[in-house]
Amino acid sequence: EDQVTQSPEALRLQEGESSSLNCSYTVSGLRGLFWYRQDPGKGPEFLFTLYSAGEEKEKERLKATLTKKESFLHITAPKPEDSATYLCAVERWTSGSRLTFGEGTQLTVNP
């Protein structure tokens, strides 16, 4: 069974204080790893897809990286508008396009 574990559960940062969120996964035959952002009362918003170990993608203050066992979402000089829950999900080759999500990291950035 696929397992996705995110840490920490919650993270509080000061504006400009860089940090990383972790997503550890156990899956047989990874097709892709996805990062989503979810604001209160809204559906998840797509950020990145990573397909192979060593791959990196960037978008504004966010950078996602992937190894064979985990993925990191690095947040550089965060702003209050980066406050949200960040969800990690994995997709397996033999499960169609079903996403298995972690429980998320709730990020709060204080001004």
Place this chain on the structure above:
Amino acid sequence: EAGVAQSPRYKIIEKRQSVAFWCNPISGHATLYWYQQILGQGPKLLIQFQNNGVVDDSQLPKDRFSAERLKGVDSTLKIQPAKLEDSAVYLCASSLDGGSLAKNIQYFGAGTRLSVL
């Protein structure tokens, strides 16, 4: 481009009642998904359609949940009868083509928040 539309946004019912949720995916998206998200957890897939056919319903509680996607466009998810533990947000998502690696990004609607009393 319009996103995934869901209605209603909120629904409050008593246990043993029935409820239905509606979803209209992004135009041209062949694959449609229904997820259940319990408070504090990540979404969990209930059912996946490719056009109007079911691809994966292995995690759908079929004794009380049903879903259809007539004509391969919009979809309805029904719960009958509802239980207290069904209180959750029901999210609909769509992708261009879940079977294609380059087209499998899922875009989510805002969800329907269900409270069962």
